[in-house]
Amino acid sequence: MNYNPNDIEPKWQKYWKDNKTYRTENFSDKPHFYVLDMFPYPSGAGLHVGHPLGYIASDIFARYKRLNGFNVLHPMGYDAYGLPAEQYAIQTGQHPHITTERNINRYREQLDKIGFCFDWDREVRTCDPEYYRWTQWTFIQLFNHYYDKTLDKARPIAELIEKIRKGEVRDEQGNAYDWDGMDEVARQDLLMNYRLAYLADIPVNWCAGLGTVLANDEVINGLSVRGGYPVERKLMRQWSLRITAYAQRLVDGLDTVDFSESLKEVQRNWIGRSEGAAVWFPLDVPSNANVLPGAQAYMPQCNPQPVPSFEIFTTRPDTIFGVTFMVLCPEHELIDSITTDEQRQQVQDYVSWAKNRSERERQSEVKKVSGVFTGAYAVNPLTNERIPIWVSDYVLAGYGTGAIMAVPAHDSRDFAFARQFNLPIRQVVIPAGTKPEDMTPPETWTESIDSKAGISVNSGFVTGMKVKDAIHAVIDKLDEMGIGYRTINYRLRDAIFSRQRYWGEPFPVYFKQIKDADGTMHAIPYCLPEECLPLCLPEISDFKPTSTGEPPLGHAQKWAWDEANRQVVDKSLIDNVTVFPLELSTMPGFAGSSGYYLRYMDPRNNERYFSEQAVNYWQNVDLYVGGSEHATGHMIYARFWNKFLFDIGLAVKDEPFRKLINQGMIQGRSNFVYRSKTDSNLFISKNIPGREENTVPIHVDINIVDNDILDVERFRAWRPEFAEARFELEDGKYVCGWEIEKMSKSMFNVQNPDDLVARYGADTLRLYEMFLGPVEQAKPWDTNGIEGVARFLKKFWRLYENIVDEVPTKEELKVLHQTIKKITDDIERFSFNTAVSNFMICTNDLLALNCAKREVVGPIVILMAPFAPHIAEELWHKLNPGASSVFDEQWPVCDESVLVESSFEYPVSFNGKMRFKLNLPLTATSDDAMQAVVNAPEAQRWIEGKAVKKLVFVPKKIINVVI
């Protein structure tokens, strides 16, 4: 019988399903192992060959661990909330529930065909109320906790209130709060500054095209990642997560996990920790002046009078003697109060111009220097010089204090600014390896000297010090004077958590109207009681914002909270006494994907997020497989989410993922036709002279192109606009251009896995995807090699056709045990491409030996099972009629004694160059080798009577002769 995957694959898929072969229990004597894939967003396009790459790799590893006696958790689910389903709903009126459900079913069908070992009993969907109940629950916990900087962990907000009461918490002026004297509005305002989930007016990335705000990782170059719409900065009242509280732990945790160096680096850059100093610069105003709005008072040791001043952050305090001007960001609150009357008009014009620029404009004009002088001066606290204060948008409001000391000699941006406005440049560092007399005056420089490798000059008490020492010396001095301190700044921003969208988790939040002391009404947010969760997403039919500009949930009629009866009621009942409006925005995509790995541990628990026993057993994810594009989004949020759950005692490990493998993207190979610029029905073949100037390339479906030759008839039939197409051919053929790009529907370069499964079988697809190259490497999809893998499986099948019960020869056993050793090693190293090669070698060897012996082929079927489960299961049952699944077997062990040789064929090198081979017993010593080489006839022509200077003998490796 020939190998026919279409017969055996559905059979075993059904068998595994019926027997629940892959079902995992939470309790076992076996060691545990958790293998997780990043769950997919079920898009309408279905799977292409790039998606399963990581799933195949993790599937192999999960099966391997299982065969090695581990209790393996290997679940799958769907990240089902998201923008595309909602955009689709706006266009077609089709409810996102329906599209999502349909897409999920399609995904499941495609996944099942590839034969994965997921425990589908543990499936989760982020849009399922029984799942998002715990997303909402976690939000409530975040709302009810604050970050205790002393304990370095999240603590209940009640503890904070206690501290405020005791006067242990102070305001910026250093005064204690009078908690008991505060009204509810003031109390809630104060607490809001500490909650880990908080509501605040913050500058957000507003995307009008999508009608919602976006997190920083959802914006690239001022455009939204989804859809590519422009994004602007806008001040809005939004929920945020205080992820910045965890910045240091997120950096530190990277040292404890096994991620690729590049991914760690991306995360470190994203968090952007920088060490430096905060320094107060006094304003040059009469010292008895009242503190100006936006200015702070400080009291240097040398001057007991409070002095109006402002704070800057610098990583180079050593260059403070080189400060020649100061710069404030256009949003700085000090600008109004210090600008002189002569400069006022100019400054106001500049500030309003700068504020109205979109993010995209600002980012695309980074190299253009702009700014304006305020007319005001600050005083350098170490030199007492008067320094002009400027305003420029190269200083960003969101980082540090939005104000800097400018040292044009040693900062490239300050340098450019100084050149533009003719400000002085003063050198205070000479680079390492340069003599002072070799330095040219700064006026002649074309760039600043930014390197920290150097010696301070013209810098008062730090002159002559190395920069690194000078930094510390200056900070110590500032600290002593009471005008500065050592501090750390992070680039990481708090995560904006509100989306003005429908298809997401509702916030379990309602708003009460409360009067403050002045009688003004305030909408104060309160969380629903935990026991009332889930707060289900209401059904609506119009998914656009309301006419008053509210998010789509504004259309929901039954969307108010009855506090007394603890239930959702109709909006018309809102009386702001017992019935209150509910929050209208929903949570972002990362809400549901941040803690899903924990829910898999105990997905049907309706009492808790997950049970204590389950998390104590599984701990955290041992192996996580997914794309590196999630480095600054999901991977940061999930680590934050886990650290919070760890702090409040739910998670048992500080880091959620022990080891991460980033599968490389499978790129598509796109084909192009070239349309004439003057005649839209004329298409010119690639290599016709003049084609390049006179045509525009257009993507063409790869399915109507064979070997870059276009099937012109199918092209005409492909789309109506090409029905009248005419062609300028070369050698009677139309040659297409090609390019490696992202695999995407819009580029018509998508390879659907179903077609390949139908043609070659799932096992061939699995092996081929692995054989393409290292899992972690990006690679273009190319079906050319798949025939080779298909041929291998046919040979492999043939090997078992005439199985016999004979005692294997030593040589056959050697092939077996070598293969066991290699495959085990390959899997441990995650080198699945070499594993497939090694299977091919093994099969070729056994066919050459004509070996079909049960004792040899049995173990090889088990080795093969993780890679090609269907064929392995089929052959296992052929070998062992009546047996249970091959996945109930034990991974074979390599018997090293079979591999032991009595002699070894040494490559003999002369001066490092391989010349001939020499067989020596394993017991041979260096002296034996010397004897043998000198006596070997082959050696004579290389030695040619010269003396052997040295002989290097490495047992079982090589003999190298130096002459």
Place this chain on the structure above:
RNA sequence: GCCUCGGUGGCGGAAUGGUAGACGCGGUAGACUCAAAAUCUGCUGUCCGCAAGGACGUGUGGGUUCGAUACCCACCCGAGGUACCA
């Protein structure tokens, strides 16, 4: 600019400081066949040579080593990430 990873035949890619190019694709010659497909076997880095054989060869230049694709230094090229972050 900075950070990370990479650069090996016609192609995908092997090689833990020890025979570079495993394995596969492609190419080529042959076997089987009336023929083709399928299958099987041999050859297939470059150059010189009829051959035996030899020289060269892992982006470039240096270094360490008996020996370097691998380690170190400098540079070139490519991919990805990231940026007025003070």
